[in-house]
Amino acid sequence: MASTSIRWAFNWANWHPTEKDLLKVVSCLQNEEKERLGKFVFRKDFRASVVGRLMMRKFINEYTDIPYNEIIFTRDQNNKPMLENASKSIAFNISHQGSFTVFVGEIRNVKLGVDVMKLEYTGGKRLSEFFRLMDRNFSPAEWIEIRGGTGTPESEQTAMFCRYWALKESYVKGLGVGIVIDLRNIEFRTSSRLRENELVIDTSLYINGVRQNWFFEESLLDSEHCVAVAVQGIESVNSSKNVLFEKISIGKLLENAVSLIPQDPEYCRQYFAKRERP
Known part of the structure; x- marks a missing residue:
């Protein structure tokens, strides 16, 4: 087949x-x-x-x-x-x-994982305090992109946080082990923004600075939900x-x-x- x-x-x-x-x-x-x-x-x-x-x-x-x-x-x-x-x-x-x-x-x-996230924060604490508590789950480079520059609206910071979290969840679900590993060592590097009705396939994964043999698909289901798919193997890009x-x-x-x-x-x-x- x-x-x-x-x-x-x-x-x-x-x-x-x-x-x-x-x-x-x-x-x-x-x-x-x-x-x-x-x-x-x-x-x-x-x-x-x-x-x-x-x-x-x-x-x-x-x-x-x-x-x-x-x-x-x-x-x-x-x-x-x-x-x-x-x-x-x-x-x-x-x-x-x-x-x-x-x-x-x-x-x-293949190994396969998926995660969907609603682009919202409902934790009750100030967003900056929530980010402080979540610090150990992201690399310094990831936090720079999540927080954005001076004056970046909290809605944009939240959306980027959810995007990175969906990527990490899709990867660990693809591994089949759950989030029991040090997420700071799992660093994603994005190149494109997410837009509705478009597929992003140029995000890459590095662990301890070494690029991994995984392929990622990212998209927006609507203006409020992002989804990330992790597939093991660079050959997936072609197939x-x-x-x-x-x-x-x-x-x-x-x-x-x-x-x-x-x-x-x-x-x-x-x-x-x-x-x-x-």
Whole structure:
């Protein structure tokens, strides 16, 4: 099978399922997924996560020879979802933050990570104090770009901070280890500004001053959300289709889905009884 690169984004904040919709969605999951999702306290977190599960299933079903009802997901030692008994070179990763859940998938043997960030700061402290507390996570050169010159608006500083954080998260997620390494040694060097409907592919990664064999895709989903994709291997520059994220609907997510478990009205009633957010 030829290599395939998939980039999907779903605005879950604008998706408010009816009871009928939710019954269908939940029936298309494994029991373990259903139980895990049922533990969310707020509806917003459930929706953001369940969309990711549907994206995984859609990707495997459409781009491998595995029937929808035979797809089985497990988790690795780092609790990262993985396809059980995968016979092909498959990589995928999910992230959700702000209003979006994003999915990246590759039919080829690569390491792959993605992170989406809403370009806002809601921490309560002064931005300068927040930056002070986060100092150890960025190199001096990165902080120069994040803070900008004298008079740089806080909104621009926040946006650049989120861009760098998305890059670092996408990389460590691609490694599959979580943020347990010294982020100051992971230095990104950007060359282009992010703009809507444009893909930036000229950002590079250096560790302890040595350029790394990783390729990065950056873009804006809208004026409020940035997304970064990390793919291992400089060869990815030549083989990647450099595609922007496709914004998909719930209808497209479910177009080939089949029920795996019985519909559960009580489970859905529990969802609607929850608060939307804190």
